[in-house]
Amino acid sequence: MKLYFSPLACSMATRIALYEAGIDAEYVEVDPRAKRTLKDDGDYLRVNPLGLVPVLEEGDGRLLKENMAVLQRVARLEGGKLLAARGETEQAELQQWLSFISTELHKGVFSLLFDRKAAPEVKAYALSKAESRLDYLASYVEGREFLLSEFSVADAYLVTVLNWFAATPVDLGRWPALKVYLANLRQRPAVARALDEERVLYGHYLRKYGELTPQMAQVLGVS
Amino acid sequence: MKLYFSPLACSMATRIALYEAGIDAEYVEVDPRAKRTLKDDGDYLRVNPLGLVPVLEEGDGRLLKENMAVLQRVARLEGGKLLAARGETEQAELQQWLSFISTELHKGVFSLLFDRKAAPEVKAYALSKAESRLDYLASYVEGREFLLSEFSVADAYLVTVLNWFAATPVDLGRWPALKVYLANLRQRPAVARALDEERVLYGHYLRKYGELTPQMAQVLGVS
Numbered sequence: 001m002k003l004y005f006s007p008l009a010c011s012m013a014t015r016i017a018l019y020e021a022g023i024d025a026e027y028v029e030v031d032p033r034a035k036r037t038l039k040d041d042g043d044y045l046r047v048n049p050l051g052l053v054p055v056l057e058e059g060d061g062r063l064l065k066e067n068m069a070v071l072q073r074v075a076r077l078e079g080g081k082l083l084a085a086r087g088e089t090e091q092a093e094l095q096q097w098l099s100f101i102s103t104e105l106h107k108g109v110f111s112l113l114f115d116r117k118a119a120p121e122v123k124a125y126a127l128s129k130a131e132s133r134l135d136y137l138a139s140y141v142e143g144r145e146f147l148l149s150e151f152s153v154a155d156a157y158l159v160t161v162l163n164w165f166a167a168t169p170v171d172l173g174r175w176p177a178l179k180v181y182l183a184n185l186r187q188r189p190a191v192a193r194a195l196d197e198e199r200v201l202y203g204h205y206l207r208k209y210g211e212l213t214p215q216m217a218q219v220l221g222v223s
Numbered sequence: 224m225k226l227y228f229s230p231l232a233c234s235m236a237t238r239i240a241l242y243e244a245g246i247d248a249e250y251v252e253v254d255p256r257a258k259r260t261l262k263d264d265g266d267y268l269r270v271n272p273l274g275l276v277p278v279l280e281e282g283d284g285r286l287l288k289e290n291m292a293v294l295q296r297v298a299r300l301e302g303g304k305l306l307a308a309r310g311e312t313e314q315a316e317l318q319q320w321l322s323f324i325s326t327e328l329h330k331g332v333f334s335l336l337f338d339r340k341a342a343p344e345v346k347a348y349a350l351s352k353a354e355s356r357l358d359y360l361a362s363y364v365e366g367r368e369f370l371l372s373e374f375s376v377a378d379a380y381l382v383t384v385l386n387w388f389a390a391t392p393v394d395l396g397r398w399p400a401l402k403v404y405l406a407n408l409r410q411r412p413a414v415a416r417a418l419d420e421e422r423v424l425y426g427h428y429l430r431k432y433g434e435l436t437p438q439m440a441q442v443l444g445v446s
Contacts, residue, residue: 024385049359050327064315066322068291073315092287092296099289102322104273107330112348121344125335 002027003029003070004047006032008163010106012194014074018155019190021080029201033209051158067106068098069148071153073180083153090094090148097147097154104133105161130170138175145184159185163195166219225280227270227294229255230424231386233290233329234277235417237297239379242413244303253422256432266413289319290329294376306376313371320370320377327356328384338392353393360399368407382408389442417440 003025005011009032012179018025026074029038035051037044048055048065056064056073064070070092072094075084083092112126119142142148149153162182165172172178201221217223226241226248228234232255241248252261258274260267262411263303271288279287287293295317296305305446335341335349364370370377375437382433383406386396395401425444429435 049362050355062312066319066326068322069315069318072318076314089285090300092292095292095295096287096289099291099325102326103289103330106333107326111331118348119344121342122348125341125345132273134429139272191413200427 002028002059003058004028004030004037004044004053004055006030006053007198007205009053010160011070011127012198013057013067013153013157013160014054014114015194015198016160016190017071017074017080017083017153019193020156020188021074021077021083022153023074023077023079031205031208067157068102071098071157075153082131082170083151083156085152090152092152093148094152098160099155100137100163101154104129105137106159109133110161110164114164127168130168134170134175134178138177142177142183144181147185155185156191158185159191224282225251227251227253227260227267227276227278227280229253229276230421230428231383232276233380233383234293235421236290236376236380236383237277237279237293238417238421239383239413240294240297240303240306240376242416243374243379243411244297244300244306246300246302254428254431255284291325292378294321298376300416304353306374306379308371308375315425317375317377323360324377324380324384327352328360331357333384333387337387350391350393353391357393357395357398357401361400364404365400367404374411379414382414444445 003011003014005015005027006029015027030036030044030053032051032053033037035044036042037047045051047057047063050065054065055069055199056070058064063072067129072084074080075094085091107110109126109130112122115122146152147158159182162172162178172182186195200222201219203212203217203220206216212222224246226234226237228238228250229252238250249368253259253267253276255276258267260270268274270280270286273288275288277288277290277293279293281287287296295307298317308314330354332349335345337340338345353369369375370381382405385395385401395405409415409418422443423445426435426440426443429439435445
């Protein structure tokens, strides 16, 4: 099994899920700017014409695209059963949260905010959407360890996305429930390991483009 | 079962799915601007604090939010078995397409384009994203009747979203494969019925706000 990923991108959620499930995989790094695989300088647009990560390649050569589909596939794998929802109600809730994170936070806020080609008005628009989404999420997460009754791929996705706020003007500290949720999850071994590994890789990526500022190096904990 | 919907919004995909499956439901119309239910002038923010449709309410009073979750719930219902994916491969592909439609088209293009409060730069940005997404989609849909091997909730969602292009400067005629796919799907009785009913309701909605222009009335086929 191969996971095409870029450091600290939404594909990190699948890395967390695979670590949690104890499933071995080959991790193929994609330069999200050059749209090339690092190891062999391959053309990533041949893997995904949209140039997006993650893509999951299983033994049969099939390429599964789209983060929500990849996460749910891993959740259904033999070793991944613990990550999947149990029963109809939790399955529906899992899909509800994956959809919320994906559309309201990831796409609705961060895809705009992190797009180098987006105009300042687009970034301001994205920021204007963040507050109501975080209010809603915080009121749900208050007092909860996980989005469902146990750890699931929805938590893997949410911790990945909440982590991005550190690179924005939004102070997550205004939502104590989210800070607590995130701090707890960061202590899970699978989450901590994924974050540590991808932080280093992201540092290399920024350095390659001459964009590793001292502040960013400090945030990432790299030198 | 109750479906909270707004005319021609993404909730129409669930109406199509319910018609296809022959499942009876009560359809509760929500004014997307006032965030109120029409029939009883109720506060819709008590149903969904984000004010978004659809929400599915089943017998037990649970409220399921998020279009992708609602669609997949209907696909799993007794009468809805035909709309669900069969087997692991199709389940993964179903989720891949739902995710693509939801994030790349619905959220990435239309949510920005149809937001009354969005600046012109935001709308220009949204339009700039449409072309590559439609290229990608058209190359897949070419020669296919459905996204999967048979009709699924992903088609119900895609026909709903492609229909919105009529209200944008994007000429879908540039992608003949998409025009053919859409024209075929519009002939399915469930799709035709949903479109006919919601077009009329959308005409009422625009008239209420004094926004039913003669051109729009013609597009909608209402007087």
